[in-house]
Amino acid sequence: GAMSVDSITDLDDNQSRLLEALQLSLPAEAQSKKEKARDKKLSLNPIYRQVPRLVDSCCQHLEKHGLQTVGIFRVGSSKKRVRQLREEFDRGIDVVLDEEHSIHDVAALLKEFLRDMPDPLLTRELYTPFINTLLLEPDEQLSTLQLLIYLLPPCNCDTLHRLLQFLSTVAGHAEDTRDKDGQEITGNKMTSLNLATIFGPNLLHKQKSTDKEFSVQSSARAEESTAIIAVVQKMIENYEALFMV
Secondary structure (H helix, E strand, O other): OOOOHHHHHOOOHHHHHHHHHOOOOOOOOOOOHHHHHHHHOOOOOOOOOOOOHHHHHHHHHHHHHOOOOOOOOOOOOOHHHHHHHHHHHHOOOOOOOOOOOOHHHHHHHHHHHHHOOOOOOOOOOOHHHHHHHHHOOHHHHHHHHHHHHHOOOHHHHHHHHHHHHHHHHHHHOOOOEEOOOOOEEOOOOOOHHHHHHHHHHHHOOOOOOOHHHHHHOHHHHHHHHHHHHHHHHHHHHOHHHHOOO
């Protein structure tokens, strides 16, 4: 409550354990002081960066093994393997994702996690303000998006930063390139627009809609869906500026 940020960071280890227990996602093990100092720069949270282990593990795995995978996030996965992975994370097992795990299973798990959050990552409360940034002048849109991000709970803000960093990296490998020997390297074809189309509805929505609602309000929904995609695409393309204090 009345405690200042400085006094929270100065708490001894036993007291900070209590605060850690209240966070969105407990780390697998206590982070070293060096890591805490580094993470503090990127976080609104005074103790450590709050990114769920599942999100960080999936992003790391896909950054290491999946950046050249064509159509990552669009290709089907094994429902059974994804469910098994999900259950292991839910039980708190220290899951290690390695090259044996299918790129598409890990990609599906990340999408599922974001889709099934009780409150979307960008929160229902801020849904309308996020959408309404599109009504502003282009040069005002980014600064307003940045202010809205600051209104997110620290755990949402940290998780959003990690996710946008990852999606920006994926989009950076969308096009075909050539290596130093002139050999063609196939791009993953996942541009920021494609990624925003897939992730937007999971990150930003008012409520889970029923099939009936979809049929009744299809044209309004299509317009809303286009707005959601535009906002998330802008965030992917400008994530570094958005998190620059």
